[in-house]
Amino acid sequence: MRLENGKAFMKKIGGDESLELEQRIFNISSFSISVFALVGTIANYFIGLNFTVVALSFVGFIITFTLFYLSRFKNRYSTQLIAYYLISTGLILGSMFFFNAGVNGTVTYLILMFLNVFVLIVSEKKQNLIYLFFYILLISLIGLNYAFPHLITKYNSNEEAFADHAITMLYAMFFTTYIIATFRKKMSEDRKVIISKSNELETLYEEISIQKTALHNTAEELKIALEKTNERNKYIETLIKELSHRVKNNLQLVISLLDIQSMNISDSKSKEAINEAKNRLLSMLLAHQKLYNIENAVSIYIPDYINQLTEMIQSTYRESYDECFEINCIPIRHEVEKIIPLGLIINEIITNSFKHAFKETENPLIKITINQINQNNILTISDNGSGFEKKENYNGMGLSIVKALTKQLHGNFEIKKTIESKSGTTSILEWPI
Known part of the structure; x- marks a missing residue:
């Protein structure tokens, strides 16, 4: 004490x-x-x-x-x-x-x-x-x-x-x-x-050295795993490209057969049906062609795809119409599972406008826009044609195809009158991002 x-x-x-x-x-x-x-x-x-x-x-x-x-x-x-x-x-x-x-x-x-x-x-x-x-x-x-x-x-x-x-x-x-x-x-x-x-610092230094070694080993393992993953991804991309290439070749073969069949048919309605089928196949062919030609063989840039798709569709009607598209799309990409149904829907709507809406229209115009609102993609296609009431085959196969493809996208589809003009039709497709 x-x-x-x-x-x-x-x-x-x-x-x-x-x-x-x-x-x-x-x-x-x-x-x-x-x-x-x-x-x-x-x-x-x-x-x-x-x-x-x-x-x-x-x-x-x-x-x-x-x-x-x-x-x-x-x-x-x-x-x-x-x-x-x-x-x-x-x-x-x-x-x-x-x-x-x-x-x-x-x-x-x-x-x-x-x-x-x-x-x-x-x-x-x-x-x-x-x-x-x-x-x-x-x-x-x-x-x-x-x-x-x-x-x-x-x-x-x-x-x-x-x-x-x-x-x-x-x-x-x-x-x-x-x-x-x-x-x-x-x-x-x-x-x-x-x-x-x-001594405490020395012990701490030893612990840090052990942890550093462990982190180094982990980093090496992750590096090896990443290399293997990259190799696997490259292999998968190669397979996807090869698959797309084969699908593209098969589609081209079918389209060629349809062209031959169309040449041997004199009936205008039958020829028109064959051309519609050919355009549907061409929209799918375009998607697979883009997948085969790009490095990232998983998704496709939508604005480029729509530009080429509209040019291809219009070429079918080039004797009747000049350039009549106004396209405004945000820069987004989509995987092929969504691009193909989207392309088919656009093909059906535009084809329907060319077939039925512009018979009495001097300067036909089709506006295509894609925006994103509230976690949804919005596709809007408007024409200045004769309007919804005068359209033929509205309840035909084309609209049935559109409705079926909309379900694949888990979206909603509606047709209404174009607000900007006294006549015309606006088609709206909405699907989740």
Whole structure:
């Protein structure tokens, strides 16, 4: 319990570990020296030393305790504070030297004691200045003692000299030993803390190294998996292209057969039916052709597809009509599963306009737009033809095909009158993005 109380008291005097070691030693030494100065003041008075020595001891107590208070409780420890301490110590000890028997007195003990104290409380860079200061002080005092012996105040008796030497020597030895032991203890404690932190950092570094190795191995595994996935994707793309190529060839073969069949048929309605079937096959052929010719064999860019599809459909009716399309599509892509039904729907609507809407229209126009609203794609096809009421075969196979394909897209389809013109028809297809 006493040991713990002693440690608590020293921590109270020196400060906690948040302060630098030099500041803690400064606090302990300045407090101890202030106590020593106060005790020395009382002892010097009862021993009967010169009153000036007693007064200087008391002044030393006041200065040292003030510096301790500023460092410990005001946290003003600095090089400037140490300089004040050093200068005041030199002045007091230098003055006391002449009133305390000179070289025969006890001031030399105190100079050596303060030399050890100041060496401990300053940084390594400034220790040489401390040595130089005290060496000059000591040599100067000895020189003055030799040159002006009459300025020295001697002891009144041998008993007085013995008592002063005994008390000062014992206290100086005790205090010097105590300060050095405290410093070594603090250094040892700090060293243990540093070693402990170093071991923790080393352990943490080893853990980080293990994790780094594990991450590296994981990265390598992911890299290998990614390479395999890329190879698999390339293989799948190759298969899709090959499949599209074969489908395209088969569709071209069927279209060629239809062309041959159309040449041998003189009936206009039969020929028209064959052309419609051929256009449906051409819309599918166009999708597979695009898949085969692009790097990304998964999706198709819709604006390009619609432009080529409308050109292809119009070529069937080029004898009757000039360029009559106005296309405005947002830049979106779709996979082939949606492109083919979408292309067939566009083919049926445009073909229906060419067949039935423009018989009495001088400047036929078909507007095609695709937008996205509320997570849905909106296809709008408007013509300026004769209108919904005059259309033929509205309930025929073409509309049945459109309705069936709309179900494949999970969408909705409706036909209404074109708002922009007095006549005409607008078809609207809506399907989820």
